[in-house]
Amino acid sequence: MEWSEEIIAQLKDLWAEGLSTAEIGRRLSITKNAVVGKAHRLGLPPRPSPIRRNGSKPKTAADKPEQTTAATPVPETPTPRATGPVAPSVPPVPPAAIPTPAPVAEQAAPAAAAPVIASGDDKAARKEKAAPVARSTTKPKTLLRSISDPEPQKRRGPACCWPIGDPGTPGFHFCGATPIPGKPYCEEHAQIAYVRLRDRRDSVA
DNA sequence: CCCTGATTCGC
């Protein structure tokens, strides 16, 4: 795996988006392990993890004598990030205070390197082998949309919100294609976004 | 069982 600057940028962005490691991996066509591993090496801020490995180490079995001199330069400053992995918390914002709903625009950024998945991603493809219904377990994106703006497509021309390019850079834009009714993405990108979580695991490799 | 992320360790 070649971690080019671009790929790393995407990883960082998606990571910052709060997407799950598996989700990021899916979009980059890599495994979640790769995502996590790289994220660690990059020193990306860890997200709320359900577990903490400690206590026993069957592998190394090497104990770690705590140095008393190691004061504690690092108190506890993780990242005050919303715990929502894929579920961006929706504060009670008054409807009137939302001039521009912006459905799920900033939900993620696969960036320009998305061609692979957009065209013929093997994993994503086979995952969609029989997905008549978006039965995804983790897709609050639509939820966010519905609550922030009940009927967006009624007031404006719906456009696929799949991000193209690196956010922040001059070529960045959204797909803009006509999305599937009820979804923020066009058919093409919806297939990528709404993946059947169960099949992906062994599908890799 | 499913999901999740973290760490370890062979490469």
Added chain:
DNA sequence: GCGAATCAGG
């Protein structure tokens, strides 16, 4: 440096 295997909590 990389990531699969493994571990571990919800």
